Ligand SMILES: NC(=O)C1=CN([C@@H]2O[C@H](COP(=O)(O)OP(=O)(O)OC[C@H]3O[C@@H](n4cnc5c(N)ncnc54)[C@H](O)[C@@H]3O)[C@@H](O)[C@H]2O)C=CC1
């Protein structure tokens with residue numbers, strides 16, 4: 353398969369790193385271009401992927417084209433490549449948050465096969481969480497191949513587009529919030545005398561282990577919280593202090609703001 357990327361920022365680089373690490377594609381099966389040469393020339397050199405000089409050159413050299421630019425330029429970039437996509441019967445994979453299949457089809461102006469996806473940064477190490485929705489023109493082997501790219505670098509879930517904003521907050525943006533939680537936990541360790549490196553490793557290991565526990569246990573998180581909280585012990589004292597500072601409200605407000613911005 354030849355896979356092209358238009359836009360080679362943080363998310364495209366994460367997907368490419370994940371695919372290469374899993375040997376899902378060889379470097380010479382990936383072709384990239386973005387508006388900022390600094391984003392892709394050095395990256396192409398470091399990873400061995402092929403650097404193209406224009407967006408059109410990416411389309412010409414790919415079976416599947418990943419639209420990986422920021423939402424504010426996505427429609428213009430799609431207009432710029434739609435004739436090349438059409439002439440060569442390519443498949444479009446979009447990772448652009450907030451851009452619907454209907455809007456992309458309208459901009460394309462023909463029956464362009466499209467897979468709308470919403471990945472997260474953790475695809476870089478093969479543990480991503482990606483939502484997918486295909487339009488009616490993407491079926492059979494092409495659909496399986498496009499989905500297979502994201503299966504190779506984590507979990508995928510087919511989702512109605514109406515739920516994409518919520519998913520974007522809960523899975524696309526939330527790594528930032530979870531990294532923030534890990535940093536806050538580590539910083540508290542530093543406050544009490546641990547080195548930042550040690551504290552970060554401890555906080556990240558416990559976060560990963562606790563996530564595994566939730567996934568593997570039959571219990572809901574609240575029941576697990578009770579198992580950690582010894583009667584009259586230190587955990588319940590900490591939990592109550594966190595709630596007094598508004599922990600759960602802060603998380604829900606953060607997700608509300610994320611969804612609101614995605615839908616703006
Ligand atoms: N960063 C993340 O965790 C996630 C990002 N996304 C989506 O991925 C897309 C990219 O986001 P990031 O990588 O974070 O942004 P970024 O700013 O790091 O990368 C954007 C890329 O688009 C390129 N670009 C801009 N205008 C262009 C044009 N006219 N032609 C070709 N390339 C052009 C830039 O040079 C840059 O390489 C966005 O649409 C975002 O909604 C989706 C899920 C998660």
Ligand SMILES: O=C(O)[C@@H]1CCC=N1
Pocket residue numbers: 449520524525
């Ligand atoms: O911050 C953003 O807009 C994108 C969408 C999901 C994660 N990053």
